[in-house]
Amino acid sequence: MxxxxxxxxxxxxxxxxxxxxxxxxxxxxxxxxxxxxxxxxxxxxxxxxxxxxxxxxxxxxxxxxxxxxxxxxxxxxxxxxxxxxxxxxxxxxxxxxxxxxxxxxxxxxxxxPRARTTGIVLVASAGTSDIPVAEEAAITAETMGSTTERLYDVGIAGIHRLLDRREMLFRAR
Structure with a gap:
């Protein structure tokens, strides 16, 4: 209840x-x-x-x-x-x-829909194979009232793809 x-x-x-x-x-x-x-x-x-x-x-x-x-x-x-x-x-x-x-x-x-919490939950995944689990996390967070952003396939063999999106990382709380 x-x-x-x-x-x-x-x-x-x-x-x-x-x-x-x-x-x-x-x-x-x-x-x-x-x-x-x-x-x-x-x-x-x-x-x-x-x-x-x-x-x-x-x-x-x-x-x-x-x-x-x-x-x-x-x-x-x-x-x-x-x-x-x-x-x-x-x-x-x-x-x-x-x-x-x-x-x-x-x-x-x-x-x-639940009232939105403050801040942003950033859900990131290394490769495309991780997207189903990342989507599970994102939808769970949204259902619980969080605002989410997704950052998928940002690299498993090189960190450069992640670092190219650092603004998203800094914005997330």
Whole structure:
């Protein structure tokens, strides 16, 4: 649960738009929920500023779907990494508003874009083979509210391509 969702719930309870019983149902899985195969951390957003991220590798499609649904049901955004197209198809069937970034292998489901943080995150990669992982980092940072710039294929055999872009390096914070 994110802080804005908790605040809204408290306001709804105070204004009697939500019954105490319904409020209790929403809060009963805090701070975490045991799904039998995973402990979904519903307080991560309150503690860290962003909800739990789902690493898809090593999980079944069904497990990923259940985790994503429970995170979403608690009013949080969903970010799932290392997701295959098959995983996305299954998640999209459950949560149609989800978006897939194929190159980065990331699924994102956001209620609204986050307020931008100050500074710039510069994501750099040495070679073209690194671009998928760099895109994963960039989209993750953007989803969490950072402004990003990308600097790809700046050299593995020679630093001159990186140094040609030093203005970008100095601008990043």
């Amino acid at each position: 994110q802080i804005h969702a908790l605040r809204k719930l408290l306001e709804d309870l105070y204004q009697q738009r939500v019954s105490p019983e319904d409020g209790l149902q929403l809060l009963r899985h805090l701070p975490y929920e045991d799904l039998g195969f995973a402990q979904v951390d519903h307080h991560r957003g309150l503690r860290q500023g962003f909800p739990e991220v789902v690493l898809c590798e090593g999980k079944s499609v069904e497990q990923i779907g259940q985790i994503a649904q429970r995170i979403r049901a608690m009013g949080s955004d969903v970010l799932a990494t290392r997701a295959s197209p098959d995983v996305y198809a299954a998640i999209h069937a459950l949560l149609p508003e989800s978006v897939y970034y194929a190159q980065a292998r990331i699924i994102v489901l956001q209620s609204a």
